[in-house]
Amino acid sequence: MGGDHGPEVILAGAQIALERHPEMRFILFGQEDVVRPVLARLPKLAARSVFHHCPVSVRMDDKPSQALRQGRHKSSMWKAIEAVKTGEADVAVSAGNTGALMAMAKFCLRTMANIERPAIAAIWPTLRGESIVLDVGATIGADSQQLIDFSVMGAAMARALFHIERPTVGLLNIGVEEVKGQDEVKEAGRLLKETPIAGLDYRGFVEGTDLGKGTVDVVVTEGFTGNIALKTAEGTAKQIASYLRAAMTRTWMAKIGYLFAKSAFDRLRDKMDPNKVNGGVFLGLNGVVIKSHGSADAEGTAAAIDVAHAMAANGLLAKIEADFGQVYTQVAPVTDAGELEASEPKEALQ
Amino acid sequence: MGGDHGPEVILAGAQIALERHPEMRFILFGQEDVVRPVLARLPKLAARSVFHHCPVSVRMDDKPSQALRQGRHKSSMWKAIEAVKTGEADVAVSAGNTGALMAMAKFCLRTMANIERPAIAAIWPTLRGESIVLDVGATIGADSQQLIDFSVMGAAMARALFHIERPTVGLLNIGVEEVKGQDEVKEAGRLLKETPIAGLDYRGFVEGTDLGKGTVDVVVTEGFTGNIALKTAEGTAKQIASYLRAAMTRTWMAKIGYLFAKSAFDRLRDKMDPNKVNGGVFLGLNGVVIKSHGSADAEGTAAAIDVAHAMAANGLLAKIEADFGQVYTQVAPVTDAGELEASEPKEALQ
Missing domain, CATH: 3.40.718.10 (Isopropylmalate Dehydrogenase)
Known part of the structure; x- marks a missing residue:
């Protein structure tokens, strides 16, 4: 959900990376109404992805403490990091708010x-x-x-x-x-x-x-x-x-x-x-x-x-x-x- | 005496600056045997300059403390700064060792x-x-x-x-x-x-x-x-x-x-x-x-x-x-x- 361009660009990027590393699989976290339509247009990526709806998205201008307060346990950013903690994912990638990402990563991992x-x-x-x-x-x-x-x-x-x-x-x-x-x-x-x-x-x-x-x-x-x-x-x-x-x-x-x-x-x-x-x-x-x-x-x-x-x-x-x-x-x-x-x-x- | 190229380039630079600001006058400090021959080839600069021989030159790799110990009161660098202190010069310019120049400038001025x-x-x-x-x-x-x-x-x-x-x-x-x-x-x-x-x-x-x-x-x-x-x-x-x-x-x-x-x-x-x-x-x-x-x-x-x-x-x-x-x-x-x-x-x- 992060970055200046949102899911459109993130998912297009994931599909390019997938072509280079076909063994990769993605777990995607974000808001259903925004992510689903984009994913529908990228069938190759969709075939190698699992999608999880997250009701909260950290905003680019949220302060880290604010992001933690509002987004812990439920934001797409937190969920992606948590997937690394549980071992479901090997690594988390986000284009979101750097301060919030670091605060959540420290808190979670x-x-x-x-x-x-x-x-x-x-x-x-x-x-x-x-x-x-x-x-x-x-x-x-x-x-x-x-x-x-x-x-x-x-x-x-x-x-x-x-x-x-x-x-x-x-x-x-x-x-x-x-x-x-x-x-x-x-x-x-x-x-x-x-x-x-x-x-x-x-x-x-x-x-x-x-x-x-x-x-x-x-x-x-x-x-x-x-x-x-x-x-x-x-x-x-x-x-x-x-x-x-x-x-x-x-x-x-x-x-x-x-x-x-x-x-x-x-x-x-x-x-x-x-x-x-x-x-x-x-x-x-x-x-x-x-x-x-x-x-x-x-x-x-x-x-x-x-x-x-x-x-x-x-x-x-x-x-x-x-x-x-x-x-x-x-x-x-x-x-x-x-x-x-x-x-x-x-x-x-x- | 400083810089990677020595008096050759310093004096040539002074002559260029003089052409742009003909009211300028220079007080040059350095070693006679090195500076005099260069100055002789730049008559316009020579006409607007006074030259003072200084037996000591601060080296580019001298430590500031070393430069101060060996060059205080007698190096070309010190003399140039001192000319500002006495009011003889309005400003001192040096291409020499930065640390030494700052140490001497602080000490003198x-x-x-x-x-x-x-x-x-x-x-x-x-x-x-x-x-x-x-x-x-x-x-x-x-x-x-x-x-x-x-x-x-x-x-x-x-x-x-x-x-x-x-x-x-x-x-x-x-x-x-x-x-x-x-x-x-x-x-x-x-x-x-x-x-x-x-x-x-x-x-x-x-x-x-x-x-x-x-x-x-x-x-x-x-x-x-x-x-x-x-x-x-x-x-x-x-x-x-x-x-x-x-x-x-x-x-x-x-x-x-x-x-x-x-x-x-x-x-x-x-x-x-x-x-x-x-x-x-x-x-x-x-x-x-x-x-x-x-x-x-x-x-x-x-x-x-x-x-x-x-x-x-x-x-x-x-x-x-x-x-x-x-x-x-x-x-x-x-x-x-x-x-x-x-x-x-x-x-x-x-």
Whole structure:
């Protein structure tokens, strides 16, 4: 029921994703009078779906507390998350209200053992391919232990999504040395260097410019900065696309040039299309929930469902649990340098 | 002596700026054997310059404390800042080590009365023109009062640079409501709404996407987030430029299209050229210091000197002082609603 376009686009996206992963099955939650007619026009999807009517829908502008109060146990958003809890579903996907989705997911699924705070991980297109950036706004502020938790969870997600055995991890920081504050980042960096974690390759601090370069597979930061960085990049991409459009329509020569280079521009648009890398993954909960961008079209929705598929098929939760088991049992033998020598961390980038 | 290219580019930039502002005079500080030969090839600049030999140069990788220890009272960087203190110069421009420059500027010029922390303000190209974003990395973290100080200083700079009588100001925040933390931003927002400041038009919270849109003239945030946002935008612009280059050289059709649209691409490159909007302004000190980007070429250096010229010619310091005088004497009559009614602030954007 969520997103800027509602069930029309969500279901069309599900049908596209189904074509790519024919083994998938859907449990759909929403308002009967709105969803049924759309589903009737998508017979392939209907054949692989079960539909549950939910009388309440969370609105895009509901505050999380309001959504919880009005929608717990009965809204389509809650029911989708609950299906993950009961094991009926492997993963929940929603294009709805992010704050409400996180509040309900936390309330229903609870955070994993040892984890204090969940995070939202974004998939970030880079010059090298894709990276994972977290937290992009689940909570504000994070202490050093939470930043390490984010590192472990992000690495597990990179393993599940990119099939990299030991993803590289960087902590987002600013270049100026000897600047006071942000001690959590420095402390997390020190701990990650001193105590290598088998499942990730810690590469030290990275800066804002490293996000687009794809310097590391996983960029870790607290949610305020991560959210600002994500939206700044989005805004910059839109700004440049707007400059480009204006430049290409300004003169006849430019318009002719545009026609010749049209397929190149189409490729570029494809590269810059935020739809292509859609899907914010909620990490740290006892279940996987994916947030699709509210403005995503059918292709974008399909991309988020692809991510959901990858997370379920590659056992994201089991990977996170295994890594945390390793981290939290490793704390004791850390002082025994011999055992850890083999996985000595690389020098910090700066 | 600073920057990636040294005096060659700095002096060439100064000569370009001089052509635009023939009334300008330069006091140059540096090492004689390096600067003199370059200056000899630029007779117009030489005619409007005084040169002072300085035996010590701050290196780009010196730590601020190290630079202060070794370069205080004798480095070219110190001498340039000192010339502002003594009134010999109106403004100092350096392409050197940012951390060292800020440390020396603070040490030599001291912060203004009532101001606890200086800020670095960046000029941000937007779809609407240009905005000012601060702090982009002078210090990490800022309490609500410091965010208000940044708002006042940023507005004064906008007035000096853009000639807008009452610049619009927004506080950078994330969209998710009811998220805990970042109380300083909320508190600053509350204060700015409750106590209108004559010199600025507070518009509420803005998000990362608003930076590129140019929603407000002045975007205020603490230095860690500001620095990450600035570098993320820089990185994203480079990333898209790289996609564009790749797309335009991939096929013969695209290459022909590129030739037709070449002047359009040149305009675009111009728009995206970080050189065009160069110059980080140090605000909150008893003197104006401008940081030119280390990688700036001669045109970029000239752009930073243009900013320096505007700051000096339009009396930035006097504007800041006047605004602070107003803010800090206004604290008393604030409870008298009648007097302030006329300048009731606009509703927050969100």
